[in-house]
Amino acid sequence: LSGARRIIVVGNGGIATEVVSEVTNIEVIWVVKHDSITATFIDAGAAAFLLPYINNKNVSKGSKARHTCSKDTLKVPVPSATESTLSSETSQCDSIFNHGSALGPDWIEGFCVKGSLHDKRIHIEKQCSIRDVLTPEQRKELNLMEEVLPSDFTEIDSWPVYVQLTNDKVYGCDFIVSAIGVEPNTYPWITSENDFKIADDGGLVVDDQMQTNFEDIYAAGDVCTVGWNPAPNWLQMRLWTQARQMGAYAGECMVANFQGKKMELDICFEIFTHVTKFFGFNVTMLGRFNGQGLRSDHERLMRMTPGER
Incomplete structure (x- = not known):
């Protein structure tokens, strides 16, 4: 550069x-x-x-x-x-x-x-x-x-x-x-012997223990797609924040599984959160930040004042 x-x-x-x-x-x-x-x-x-x-x-x-x-x-x-x-x-x-x-x-x-x-x-x-x-x-x-x-x-x-x-x-x-987005790279794992369950977006489907349809095989981050019913204010986006959270939670699930226990779904899956910075502004996103899933009988009203930080 x-x-x-x-x-x-x-x-x-x-x-x-x-x-x-x-x-x-x-x-x-x-x-x-x-x-x-x-x-x-x-x-x-x-x-x-x-x-x-x-x-x-x-x-x-x-x-x-x-x-x-x-x-x-x-x-x-x-x-x-x-x-x-x-x-x-x-x-x-x-x-x-x-x-x-x-x-x-x-x-x-x-x-x-x-x-x-x-x-x-x-x-x-x-x-x-x-x-x-x-x-x-x-x-x-x-x-x-x-x-x-x-x-x-x-x-x-x-x-x-x-x-x-x-x-x-x-x-x-x-x-x-x-910088055109993320596509789950599941190709190396899909063979005639490994019949993984694949979501419509190409990710490996995981349950609420981050486990695939094969016992003791886990997936987290960009390569996976959640297979449980998400909380009302949480949605999956393939971001580094979710990858880190999923990875940590998957590790906890592995330990719990080894001990014959089951983990409760982590609090990070209760509400979507992401923090970044755009053009000098700190940006914090919570929940369905852009009206995702907004019903047709609802409207979103927003006021923007040019030049005011």
């Missing part, structure tokens, strides 16, 4: 929103399939409230700015025994990026998110997705013209990669960031 001038971010959930929010000194083309930003978490009214703050200039002036690291200031913790096999020639800064794919609450803190420009500019393309990814040569062969951006965006003859969107617009960039 440190040498990039422009990136294209594809997705409209929490990770895409955090990437767009946190990167600095770079141009961002944000491709979303909905008619408003961050639609996975907030409605169009709340999205309109956030729009003035999508540029870090507005966020950095307030107390709610998030501190992000640079390679010059990273402080790496003392390596654990499992990390001792890392080559001694590996730099301290690089070693912090080799600890797996789990995100967690402050995943962005461990990355250098500063581009090569002197400012940040964002352009949003709504209600579309990527149709094709093209090399510079392919774009020329297809005689596709790059979309004209505002005059303060970078203009060069050729970008390393181009994307053609479903609205027929073409944009060039240094690289593409894909």
Whole structure:
């Protein structure tokens, strides 16, 4: 990222929103399939409230700015025994990026998110997705013209990669960031001998003990789908918060099962909770935060005051 001038971010959930929010000194083309930003978490009214703050200039002036690291200031913790096999020639800064794919609450803190420009500019393309990814040569062969951006965006003859969107617009960039959601990766476990029960969304169905339809086989996090009737104010979303809660609860269930006991469903499954930060704002979500499951005979009323934090 440190040498990039422009990136294209594809997705409209929490990770895409955090990437767009946190990167600095770079141009961002944000491709979303909905008619408003961050639609996975907030409605169009709340999205309109956030729009003035999508540029870090507005966020950095307030107390709610998030501190992000640079390679010059990273402080790496003392390596654990499992990390001792890392080559001694590996730099301290690089070693912090080799600890797996789990995100967690402050995943962005461990990355250098500063581009090569002197400012940040964002352009949003709504209600579309990527149709094709093209090399510079392919774009020329297809005689596709790059979309004209505002005059303060970078203009060069050729970008390393181009994307053609479903609205027929073409944009060039240094690289593409894909943040298009989570799909349960159950493929390695499904064989003719392992007839796991699979939910409609592709996850392994688990009971209230986090156990699959095979005894002593448990699943938690993104790969599973709850098979019990959830509490009225809880819903499953494949987020790091739920993965951590499910993992801890699954461990308790394993111990209880070994002792011939059964666990009561943990309190974390009573109400949906998630905490994050979007464009400098602390965001707390409780229950069916976006009106999920709202009956047709009910309406949701919301007032948004532009410019008021």
